[in-house]
Amino acid sequence: MALIRTSSPHLHKASSTGDVMRLVILACMPGLAAMTLFFGWGTLINVCWAILLAVGLEAAIVLIRKRPVSFYLKDYSVVVTALLLGLSLPPYAPWWITLVGILVAVVIAKHLYGGLGQNPFNPAMVAYALLLVSFPVEMTRWTQPFVLLGDADSWNILPFTDTLRVIFTGFEPVWLDNYTGATPLDAMRHRGGMTTEEAWLSKPVLADGIGAWHAVSAAYFMGGIFLIYRKVITYHVPMAMLGALAVIASVFYAFDPYDFADPYFHITVGGTMLGAFFIATDPVTCATSNRGKIWFGIGIGLLIYVIRGWGGYPDAVAFAVLLMNLAAPFIDQYTQPRTYGHAKANRGMKGGQ
Amino acid sequence: MADYKKITLNGLWDNNPALVQLLGLCPLLAVTGTVVNAIGLGLASTLVLVGSNFTVSAFRHFVPDTVRLPIFVIIIASFVTAIELLMKAFTYDLYLILGIFIPLIVTNCAIMGRADAFACKNPVAASVLDGLMMGVGFTLVLMTLGAMREILGLGTLFSDMQLLFGPAAAHWKLVLFEDYPGFLFAILPPGAFVGMGLLIALKNIIDKRLEEKRKAAEPVSSAPRERARVTG
Numbered sequence: 001m002a003l004i005r006t007s008s009p010h011l012h013k014a015s016s017t018g019d020v021m022r023l024v025i026l027a028c029m030p031g032l033a034a035m036t037l038f039f040g041w042g043t044l045i046n047v048c049w050a051i052l053l054a055v056g057l058e059a060a061i062v063l064i065r066k067r068p069v070s071f072y073l074k075d076y077s078v079v080v081t082a083l084l085l086g087l088s089l090p091p092y093a094p095w096w097i098t099l100v101g102i103l104v105a106v107v108i109a110k111h112l113y114g115g116l117g118q119n120p121f122n123p124a125m126v127a128y129a130l131l132l133v134s135f136p137v138e139m140t141r142w143t144q145p146f147v148l149l150g151d152a153d154s155w156n157i158l159p160f161t162d163t164l165r166v167i168f169t170g171f172e173p174v175w176l177d178n179y180t181g182a183t184p185l186d187a188m189r190h191r192g193g194m195t196t197e198e199a200w201l202s203k204p205v206l207a208d209g210i211g212a213w214h215a216v217s218a219a220y221f222m223g224g225i226f227l228i229y230r231k232v233i234t235y236h237v238p239m240a241m242l243g244a245l246a247v248i249a250s251v252f253y254a255f256d257p258y259d260f261a262d263p264y265f266h267i268t269v270g271g272t273m274l275g276a277f278f279i280a281t282d283p284v285t286c287a288t289s290n291r292g293k294i295w296f297g298i299g300i301g302l303l304i305y306v307i308r309g310w311g312g313y314p315d316a317v318a319f320a321v322l323l324m325n326l327a328a329p330f331i332d333q334y335t336q337p338r339t340y341g342h343a344k345a346n347r348g349m350k351g352g353q
Numbered sequence: 354m355a356d357y358k359k360i361t362l363n364g365l366w367d368n369n370p371a372l373v374q375l376l377g378l379c380p381l382l383a384v385t386g387t388v389v390n391a392i393g394l395g396l397a398s399t400l401v402l403v404g405s406n407f408t409v410s411a412f413r414h415f416v417p418d419t420v421r422l423p424i425f426v427i428i429i430a431s432f433v434t435a436i437e438l439l440m441k442a443f444t445y446d447l448y449l450i451l452g453i454f455i456p457l458i459v460t461n462c463a464i465m466g467r468a469d470a471f472a473c474k475n476p477v478a479a480s481v482l483d484g485l486m487m488g489v490g491f492t493l494v495l496m497t498l499g500a501m502r503e504i505l506g507l508g509t510l511f512s513d514m515q516l517l518f519g520p521a522a523a524h525w526k527l528v529l530f531e532d533y534p535g536f537l538f539a540i541l542p543p544g545a546f547v548g549m550g551l552l553i554a555l556k557n558i559i560d561k562r563l564e565e566k567r568k569a570a571e572p573v574s575s576a577p578r579e580r581a582r583v584t585g
Contacts, residue, residue, distance in 0.1 A: 100536075108547065130543075133537060133541065134536050134537040134538040134539075135534065135536075135537070136537075
């Protein structure tokens with residue numbers, strides 16, 4: 001904690017969980033807007049549907065657990081979980097995907113462990129990983145950015161009512177295929193015998209559509225900077241995570257640029273930015289001390305690269321975050337800061353105790 | 354004289370090998386994708402348990418204490434081999450599906466545990482009953498978990514029963530949801546862990562309710578109760 005020198009009156013208002021969560025929601029808005037702008041109404045509908053379900057389920061579970069409902073709903077944490085899950089789902093994910101995801105996130109990943117503050121894993125990412133493992137077809141059907149649809153000057157997204165029908169009624173006309181396509185990560189992974197350079201030139205989503213992904217990442221980045229500015233999160237996790245990802249990607253890229261994608265690509269596509277600023281920084285599941293947060297972030301960055309490069313799934317943020325969530329208590333044990341008045345930090349486990 | 358009612362209750366509920374002792378979890382979690390797999394493995398384990406409990410109990414006065422564990426392993430391994438050959442002969446398709454988990458019954462701690470904790474200290478009849486009830490308790494948990502996972506994962510119940518019960522059982526399959534998209538998570542091992550956790554939680558809730566009822570019925574409690582839980 002920094003010693004801040006200010007003049008009197010030294011009034012201090014502690015920010016409640018609700019205040020923090022509302023700021024996180026606010027910081028997600030540029031990202032949500034960018035997703036809607038480039039990929040159509042699907043994300044917005046998913047997010048609203050997810051929040052609706054999550055609030056209802058949270059109220060029901062809190063009632064079953066015989067706790068005050070309005071007190072728990074007012075901390076907005078379940079809204080953040082639903083928002084993050086909604087943002088990471090493919091825009092045309094059917095309604096029941098979101099339903100299963102929210103069920104898992106709120107009931108299994110959050111309340112079965114004892115509610116907010118007791119959950120060892122990020123609920124939204126548990127739900128995302130479970131959905132990805134269980135429903136690979138639905139979860140890998142991504143949407144083309146509008147710039148790839150029809151003539152490039154107009155905003156050719158799927159109309160709102162059609163999107164609603166696709167999500168809620170399983171409406172699947174033949175022309176829906178025009179609107180779906182691979183993500184840049186998929187295109188880069190399944191490029192056959194091409195070198196990265198050839199893939200950049202020949203795959204439309206890489207050659208022309210990559211700007212949409214850059215814009216979405218930039219929007220999340222803006223939101224993240226806002227969160228750091230408002231001191232909701234510290235810079236340690238995002239910096240360490242993006243730094244580690246950039247370093248390992250650079251090493252491999254320098255080693256063989258035809259076989260490995262460049263670091264800029266890894267940082268600006270997929271869920272990297274959303275993960276770095278909104279998911280990995282979850283105060284409950286992240287490491288506690290600043291030094292611990294740096295190790296935590298480095299672990300996520302390295303794991304993302306490894307899983308993206310050699311794993312079997314389209315993106316790696318969820319798996320990397322979950323694995324490091326698992327390691328967070330261990331990291332905490334070895335990164336305890338020195339307490340004031342003590343010569344040495346009380347780190348690690350003492351033998352024979 | 355051994356209390357047969359208590360032995361039965363112990364195996365089926367109070368000291369259930371899967372829900373309370375948490376033994377034999379590896380096959381329990383690995384093969385309970387469908388009901389038929391669960392029944393197959395449950396039956397095989399039960400037969401081994403009964404056989405090994407019987408033999409261990411019958412020879413309990415001749416086995417030196419210091420080398421009892423290797424001797425138990427040899428007895429259990431003989432029964433497992435016999436069961437394996439029987440399954441190869443009569444339910445070959447199921448044998449192929451269960452694969453390595455049939456020979457691995459040897460290492461099922463529930464069986465070793467019962468041999469060491471019960472059979473080598475008790476008369477034959479009680480040991481056989483204990484083996485049977487532990488086996489049935491184990492099988493019932495396997496079946497419940499198998500049914501949960503099959504319904505959630507595939508949307509069916511009792512599919513492929515012909516593997517165990519002959520061709521007449523082929524039409525036992527119930528399709529619960531038409532056009533079910535399938536829920537891969539329930540079929541994969543993580544689903545088994547979550548399902549198992551929910552079953553244990555359910556058992557604890559029921560036990561708690563029963564305990565509350567018992568307390569309400571007789572408000573004056575006498576001497577401290579013996580612990581129901583036995584490590585073995």
